[in-house]
Amino acid sequence: MNLFQLRAFDAVAKEGSFTRAAERLFISQPAVTGHVKALEAHYHVLLLRRGARTVSLTPEGKQLASITHALFGLADEAHAWLEARREVLSGQLAIAADSPQQVMPLLARLREHHPGVVVQLTLGNAQSTLDALLAEQVDVALITTAAPRHGLHLQPLAASRLLLLLPIGHPWAGCPAVRVAQLEGQGMVLREPGSMTRQTLETACQHAAAKPQVMLVVGSREAVGEAVAAGLGLGVVLSGELSPDPRLCTVPLLGEGLEQPHMLACLARRRELKLIRTVFELAG
Structure with missing residues (x-):
């Protein structure tokens, strides 16, 4: 069974037009026509009645359409599910902070939007938090009054x-x-x-x-x-x-x-890593 032929037939059945079916599938109209003709020829069945401006389903076409609608409906649902999963982040993120009151709302937003991310949180003073980031022991740090320096990306938060x-x-x-x-x-x-x-x-x-x-x-x-x-x-x-x-x-x-301002910080060379970038976006 040729799924390309079935997909072309299904699109024509849904759209009632070879032209709109071609637009739906992002292929040429002759390609759609060829797929449907090949399907009918292979199984020796007439599925569509072609008029000057309209296309209608034969009784056999209606029966097949009920099957292909269900088949490709499930395929479209699977595609949508996979696309949604591609946007879900997962993995481990190490964060150091010198203020639990400032970091906890950020972690709550991260959990809400990306529950698959496992966070390891280290609390300390400003100096130990900065040291952990510079030593690459953590991915992101929330620091009070961090001074700008080469290789450090800073984003102001609250004060x-x-x-x-x-x-x-x-x-x-x-x-x-x-x-x-x-x-x-x-x-x-x-x-x-x-x-x-x-x-x-x-x-x-x-x-x-x-x-x-x-x-x-x-x-x-x-x-x-x-x-x-x-x-x-x-x-x-x-x-x-x-x-x-x-x-x-x-x-x-x-x-x-x-x-004193609170700053979200990471190493500048790691700023565009997807998980780190997401944390900065959530911090706003």
């Missing part, structure tokens, strides 16, 4: 502002804002030196000529929150990075250089 973290009963808890200069001599709980929140605070304090006292250094924002709640000192956190805690409150800081 956060440094807030003062206080225990709920602190005298400043009800203030609309606190100036960085007021941190002079205040006991502080800070992240490790590679943390962007610490670097941002230290830079702002230099501008304001303020010298707070570092009372405790911890390795995570969660630990900062626990230490501040325990009365071990004041802390700082970027807006949007603190989970609700009835023991704590935040107050805006006033000073220079307190706003």
Whole structure:
């Protein structure tokens, strides 16, 4: 059985015209005519009645058309399914981030659009996140305040502002804002030196000529929150990075250089890899 002949007949039966059937199949009209004639000649059956301007089905043609419509309908359905699957991404993607609050919505969009992608997420501070990307331990990194450099592709995302973290009963808890200069001599709980929140605070304090006292250094924002709640000192956190805690409150800081952009980064030479490009597109 010649499927090309059957496909040509099916197209003529659907379109009621050799010309439109040829357009449907992207072949010439003589080719369609030849396929149908060959089919009829091979099986010694008349399938179509050809008029001056019209084409109609014989009873045998109607019976065959009911079969070919089902046959090629399934073929078209299979083609559509395969085309859709070709657009579905799969594989593994390694991401490093210094802000879980910023990266999780991006991962949620990735899961929604491409559920076949398996993500390995590494959380750390800004320096360790950048180091992991430059060492090619991860494919994509979400970093706070990454400086442009050769070989690094950066895409700005949102921006956060440094807030003062206080225990709920602190005298400043009800203030609309606190100036960085007021941190002079205040006991502080800070992240490790590679943390962007610490670097941002230290830079702002230099501008304001303020010298707070570092009372405790911890390795995570969660630990900062626990230490501040325990009365071990004041802390700082970027807006949007603190989970609700009835023991704590935040107050805006006033000073220079307190706003920090979040950047999505990859190695420039890997920017056009399909999976990495998709992540950047989803990030918007």
